[in-house]
Amino acid sequence: MINHPNKELGGWQLFRKYFSELWFGIRTLLKGLRITSGYFFSPKEIITEQYPENRATLKMFDRFKGEVIMSHTAENRHRCTGCGICEMNCPNGSIQVITRKETTPEGKSVRGLDKHIYHLGMCTFCGLCVKSCPSDALAFGQKFEHAVFNRHHLTKVLNQPGSLLQKEIKAS
């Protein structure tokens, strides 16, 4: 199939060239066929994961960035002081920290977390909020099935209702 002008070649050489090229072509094609048919007859090589069926065994890597979560202890206590550093660091404005005035048992008035609002739909998972949090309140969750029918469901409140700050963390 090569179209070189070979004026200087004699008849016999042209003839030989014609067939050697033909043979070369067929050989390369057969090589390719051997690979594909080889895979056809080796079903062990199949790598498809059957996703909804393997949900029970499907485990994401520990560091998988599925969503931003706030971990709570068994007593419904979180670690967020409401300082707002995550909000400042977020490049897309997907975090809103709403604070409220709280009074400590000693009678001091401190800032406490009211609502930590997280817009999943705007999040780009850059990880700056988790990295910059001074009290390690935020973390990445493993959940990855985020599809919802209404966009408003993507706006989440990360702190659980009625949750309090963990005792060992000092409120500011």
Add this chain to the structure above:
Amino acid sequence: MNLYDFSSLTQSIHQGLSAMMAPAWVTVTEMVLVGVVFLLFYALVGLALVYIERKVCAFIQNRLGPNRVGPYGLVQTVADLIKLLFKELLMVHKADKFLFNLAPFIVIIASFLAIGALPFAKGLQALDLNVGLFYIISVTSLTVLGILLAGWSSNSKYSLLGAMRSGAQVISYELSVGMSLLTIIIFSGSMQLSVIVDSQADGWWLFKGHVPAFIAFVIFLVASTAETNRGPFDMAEAESELTAGFHTEYSGIKFAFFFLAEYMNMFLAAALAATVFLGGWQPLHFGGLEAFNRVMDFIPPLVWFFGKTFALIYIIMLFKWTFPRLRIDQLLTLEWKYLLPINLVNILVVSWVVLKGWHF
């Protein structure tokens, strides 16, 4: 060989009908019967081939293929067909309506016509014309008419480009298809498909016809792949260049017709190759191995026929999923500089062999 003879069955149906009604009505009834059977067969084979193609390509590509609808995804193609039936039929602005609607039917009728002449088993053949081979070649080449019309009437440049490519391609490769079949016509001395099949009772032409028959077989496979517009010769579609070529503007069931016709043409090409080169429904026989031949005889001819056909279809599919697409000028170079000259020389050699009586 006499184990599975369908001619007595067909004869008895014919006699039963003749006893009931006038000869003219018998013909009509038989035609309707055959038509209905072939329609069912057509749909069934089409759906099966789509499924097989998907599975074959999936296994080649380390995938599982369709596996959601039905066991092993068997009903997937039916589901797709239903989806296509419900889709809106789009019409391009300023398209030639009549031709636009006509084109898919031409394509599908062309492939449908050819089935009639295929010998599925002894006595199981609707039309045993004495020019059967010629009939099939001429009827299948009608497909290009539909493709050209589809491309022209779509009022889309992509479609037109695809159609023009297809025209150039099919017309050139038609030559090679005909020429490679000519070798077998010389060998068997007949164009009647039943005669060709019978002539292979003691061995398939692929084996009996020495090297020339093998060369003709390879050329036929390549040329018929090209003629059916399948990869690596899918110039007319050329997904990465022309988006979908001649059927870019078609949707819904009209697209399904093109789709089905493509698979049917592939089936026809493979069936023809199986009939002509691999003995059709004739079982595999080796001279001198009586016991082996006996065992082979017990396998029904339909199994032989479809087994051979699907083996060839597998090869054609393997071509598509392995090779890159050719460019249009390379495609024509391949035909006019390689296949055709080799074919012509091959025919000369075959004639010589037959004259000297060297073949088995």
Add this chain to the structure above:
Amino acid sequence: MNHNELHQLLLSHFSEVEVAVGSQFIEMTVAPEGLHEVAKRLCEHHACRMDFLFCQSGVDVNGRLGVVYHVRSTTLKHACVLKCFAEQREGAVLDSVYDIWPAAYAFEREIYDLLGITFHHHPDLRRIFLEDDYRGFPLRKDFIDEINIIHN
């Protein structure tokens, strides 16, 4: 050629141009009228041979619109920076260097699109990213888009 040699060379050959040693490159600042001529000499002079324009950026600093050319020699392996600031903000015009470095074709279209600097003798100066009827030049500091830009 190392940093100092290049500095000396540029100083001696481009007397009309302000040559300074930056943190990374030798930086030359040229007036708009001398831009094309200096660029041509940079590219063609046998000791410079800056034949590869690897970056051309439009900037809007200190209230002035300008273009920064990063050029390199593929044979002599040295690089320098050429800066040129337009005289006025509205209707800023510079000479195109497309005929010297064809790579400027795309860069200049981008600068025209986003900063609104017109290039003389550019073969096809159209907007490249934004639609043709877009108003304003987004990368300018005085560009205001109330709807789409969130100011924090």
Add this chain to the structure above:
Amino acid sequence: MAQTSDSHQVIIGEHEQYTINMGPQHPSTHGVLRFELSLEGETVVGVRSHCGYIHRGIEKMCEVSTYQQIIHLTDRMDYLSAHINNEAVSLCVEKALGIEVPERVKVIRTILSELTRVGSHLLWWSAFGMDMGALTTFFYGMRDREKILDIFEESCGGRLLQSFICPGGLMHDVHPNFVARIRELIPYLRKKLPEYDRLLTGNIILQERTRNIGVLSRQQAIAWGVTGPSGRGSAFSCDVRVHEPYSAYDRVKVNEVLYHQGDTFARYRVRLDEIHESLSILEQLIDQIPEGNDYAVKMKPIIKLPAGDYYQRVETARGELGVYMVSDGEKYPVRVKFRSPNFSNLFVIEQLAVGHKIADLVAISGSLDLVIPDIDR
């Protein structure tokens, strides 16, 4: 349907041209890029490329982002070289601040960059096969790229967009399995790559379709600023890793892959050879990761670069990425310009494709390895 009126008369001339739009939605433009083709029959006589369909104004966004926040934007330019883009910005900021990152960080950054390059080239190979009509290559390339993405995901948490390399070092330390997984990957890829050659490279159809198609001369490559594998296919020695080593490239042996033909096949071979080359770089580096767990230097929460302008070049999988930053000493940069490789590589297609067929245009644009978000930014 016969058209009899004279107004519909078609003039058939010798040089009748027509225009066809390839894109913005087209299978072989790999994104939303539009080629406006002038054709004579099947022969291309003119190409005009139109971009900007997904222009997001990243450069403008950078002007209202702190230097840490820029990182996640660069991921989204050339998403197939996300690590390398991150590295470019990080290096530029570090250079401006005069920070020297720990040795360990340098080595890990280099390893991540090379992994990215291998992954990107694998994906390119898959897509190029698709462009040429060999549909199976796509899955083989993707299958092998998956192994690299797994390594990324385990360490960085993301598969495509990692935001892992940041000013001062890395976001967090690499996973303990990191080294072991790369040690597994190298022999695996070494085993699979000859298969690619047998399946596609050696194939007569591919060779015929790519040899002497879209020849880019060395002068043209330099003049138009075509860098990366596309430039190196034209013998334009432009590998930043060799000429201006950054991170840990100064301690490894990097062989620059150069081909002289300048055609589509040369560009194809450069990329395949670069996979081998990257594997050998990985092999050299994987034993050199210093012990310890320092993954970053302590940075201030708000980075302020000294006033001035800074330029940093790195070699992404598609060519030279330059970051030009102008700072006035505040926490936001005044101007950030990305000299993205694809933006420069794209416009040369208007010369390369002329005189070839449509199918060749697809091959040429495939061999330039265009990533549209990188063009549009």
